[in-house]
Amino acid sequence: MGETVLRADAMLTPEGVVVGAELAFDGSGRITYAGSARPSAPGDPDRETRDLSGHVLMPGLVNGHTHSAMTLLRGVSDDEGFMPWLAAVQALEQHLTHEDVATGLQLAMVEMIETGTVAFADMYHWDERLIELVRAAGMRAMVALASFAPDSVGFPGVSSWTGAEAVEQTEALAERYAGDRQIRVAYGPHAPYTCPPEFLRDIAARAIECGIPIHTHVSESAAEVEQIRERYGTTPGEHLASLGLFDAEVLAAHCVHLTEGEIGLFARTGTAVSHNPVSNLKLGCGIAPLPEWREAGLRVSLGTDSVASNNTLDLFEEIKTATILHRGARQDAAIVRASDVLDIATRGGAEAIGFRETGALEAGRLADVIALDVTGSTATPLDLSAQPRALVSHLGFAATGADVRHVFIGGRHVYADGEHLTLDAGAIRARAARARKRLAAAGS
C-alpha cells in the first residue's frame, strides 16, 4: 500500500484548526503530512488521493471506559431506579455465553466505528479469541480481564476462570500481545469495594513486576465510598494507595467522589482517570469534579461506560455532556471548554489508555482519523473561512456520531462513506437480537 492523501474542508490539529486541509499517511499507517492542502502533485500510481470536500477531519475518538459485551443488555429495566436496574442486569449476565460476549463485543465495535471511536479501554471477560475479533475489526483496545477475588468465577456462563486464573491469563495474554499496536492487556480488578485487599495487593505487585497496567473502578457512587470508609477507615484512593496500586500504571474509571487529597494523590502518581458523565448522571452517581482534575493536572480520558448505563457508545454525546455539565453545575460558562474536552476525548484518551502514537493529527503519529459530513442542517451555517474556531464549536456542541462517514485506524480504512469494511454489521445486529431474545427467555 502506498501513500494515501485526504483533502477536506478543515481539520483539527494540535496547533489549531486548518481550513482547506490535507492529511497524508504512508503504507505503514503513519502520518507524513498534516496541514494546509498542497498543490496537487503529478499522478503517482502509488498515491491515492481522496477528495473529502463537505467533510472535516479530526483524530479518532478514544473511549476511556466501557464494557463492550454489555451492548447485549442495552435498555434493560433502566427507568425504574438503580437497584431494579442492577438486579435485572445481573440476572441476565448470569446467562451470557462466550458466544454472546463475542457478539456483544462485535456489536459494540460496529457502533463505536460508526460513531467515530477508534480505540477503547474495556473491562469484561477477555481471551485470545475475543482479542482477535478486535484485531480483525481494525480497532485498538486496552482489554482488562475483570476479576473480583482469587477464588470467584467472574462470568460463569462465559468461562470457568476464577479471579486468580484471570490474573494469570492477563499475564499470558500480555506476553502474547507485547508490542502489538492494536492491543494492550490490563489487569481488571473490579473495584476496591468488591475486591479483597490482599487480592489487590497481589495484583499491584505483579503489575509493577510485569509492567502491565491496571484498569479498575474507583469512587463511582457515594455508597461505595461509605462502604470503604466503614471497612477500612479511609477513602478508596488512600486504601488503594496503601496496597501499592498506584506504583503501577492505573486507569481509574468514574472517580466521581474523589476528595481533594485523592486528586493530589492521583496527580502525584500519574494515575489516569476516565470521566463518564452520562453514565454517572443516568445511574444517579453524581457529577465528577472534572475542573479540579484538570486544575491538578490529572491524566483524563472520556468514557461512555457500558450501554446498559448510557445507552449508546457515541462519544460526541459524551463530549458535549462533559463540556456543558460542569458549566451548569458550577454556573460558569468558561470552566470547561469544548476544545479541552475534544483534546481529552482524543489525545488525552490515547495517552491514558496507552496508545501514545495516536490521538492527534500530526506527522509521525499513526493515522487514526475520522471524517464527518458537514453539509447537513446542524452544520449550517459553518463559516470556517471567517472563523476557523467554529469547527471546535461544531464538533463540541453540534456534531454527533451520525455525522461520521469515514474512519481510518492506523491508516486502515475501516468505515467508508457509512459502510463497514471490517465487520458485517447486518449479521452482527441480527445475532445480537437473537442473543437478547434467548437471554430474556432464560432470565424470566
Added chain:
Amino acid sequence: MGETVLRADAMLTPEGVVVGAELAFDGSGRITYAGSARPSAPGDPDRETRDLSGHVLMPGLVNGHTHSAMTLLRGVSDDEGFMPWLAAVQALEQHLTHEDVATGLQLAMVEMIETGTVAFADMYHWDERLIELVRAAGMRAMVALASFAPDSVGFPGVSSWTGAEAVEQTEALAERYAGDRQIRVAYGPHAPYTCPPEFLRDIAARAIECGIPIHTHVSESAAEVEQIRERYGTTPGEHLASLGLFDAEVLAAHCVHLTEGEIGLFARTGTAVSHNPVSNLKLGCGIAPLPEWREAGLRVSLGTDSVASNNTLDLFEEIKTATILHRGARQDAAIVRASDVLDIATRGGAEAIGFRETGALEAGRLADVIALDVTGSTATPLDLSAQPRALVSHLGFAATGADVRHVFIGGRHVYADGEHLTLDAGAIRARAARARKRLAAAGS
C-alpha cells in the same frame, strides 16, 4: 384525501407501549384509531396503508422555547465564556435583515422536522410573512413578538417596530390567526429584568382582555435574579405577579432559579414553564429544579432555546439530558424517568403552548406523529415482544433526531423517508450559509 393507516413495530400511546401497532387518521388529519394492528381490510381506494416495519411511532415532539431565526448564529464564539458569547451574538444580530430572519426560521424548521419536532414556541421578530412560512412548512408554532420597552426597536435591521408597535401587531396577528390550527400568537415581553414594570403591566392587562398568551423569560441566571431583587426588592416571579402577569396565560422559559414560593405561585396560577437544560448548562446558568416543578404539579414543556446556546434543535438530546441530569445532580436514579420526560416533550409541551388537540397518539386527537428507524446499531437489541417498555428506554436514552424518518403533522406528510416534502432543504441551507458570510463580514 381519505384515510391513512400506518403499521409499525411499536407505538407510544398514553396507555403505554403497543407492540405490533396501527395508527389511522382521516382526511382531516384526526386520529381514528391507535392500537394493535387490525386484520387488513379489503382494499379501499380511499385508504392508503403504509408499512413501517423497522420503525416505531411516537407523538411528534414539541419545542417549548426557541428563537428559530438564531440558527444563523449557530456556534458564534461560544467556547470562551458567557460575556464574549453574548457580545458576539448581539453584534451579529444588529446586522440581521428581514430576509435573514426568514432564512433562519426556515433553516430551523428544516432541522426541527428532520429531528421529529412538529410544534414550537418561538420568541423573536414575527409578522404575517414569517407566519406564512410556518404554515407552508406544515408546522405548528406559538409565535411571540419579542419586545423590550414601548419605545425601543427590538430588531433594527429587521423592522422598525417599537415595543409598543410589536404589542399592537401581536393583537392584529392574533385576530388574523384566531382559530388557526397551526398558529397561536403571543406577546413576547423579553424578561422582567429587561422590560420596564409599566410595560409588563400594560401587556398583562391586554393579555387578559384579548385572551392572548404571554411568552417570556424568567429567572434564567442568578445574576438577573439579583438584579430584580436589587431593583424591586423581590423575586422575578413575585415581581411579575404584582404586575398582574399571571392572571393571563403565561409560558415562562428557563425558570432555573425559581424559589419554592415562586413554584407555588406558578402552580396556583397555572403558569406553564419551559425546561431548557442543555442551554442552561452550556451558558453556565445552572440546573432548574425540575423535580420540584413536577412535585408541585407545574405545567412543564421541554425546549432547546436557540441554537446559539445549544447548538442544535434535536429534542431527543434534550429529553435524555433532562432525564439524566437531575438523577445525577440529586444522586437518585429514580427522581426523573424517561417516561415522564417523553410525556413532557410531547403532551406536556402541546398543552403548555396551547395545541391541546395534539401531543398524544389516541383517537380524536390530531395526527402529529413521527416514525423512527429501529434497525440501526443503537436500537440493537430492542426486544419489544419480551419487554414493551424497552421502547421507552430506547426513545429516552438511545434514540436521536437522526433516527427520525417520517413526520406527519395534522396528518400531513411533511418528511418522508428522510426527504422534506414542504421545504427545499438544500436551497435553504445554501441561503443560510450565504447569509452568515454576509453577517460575519458586516460584523467584523
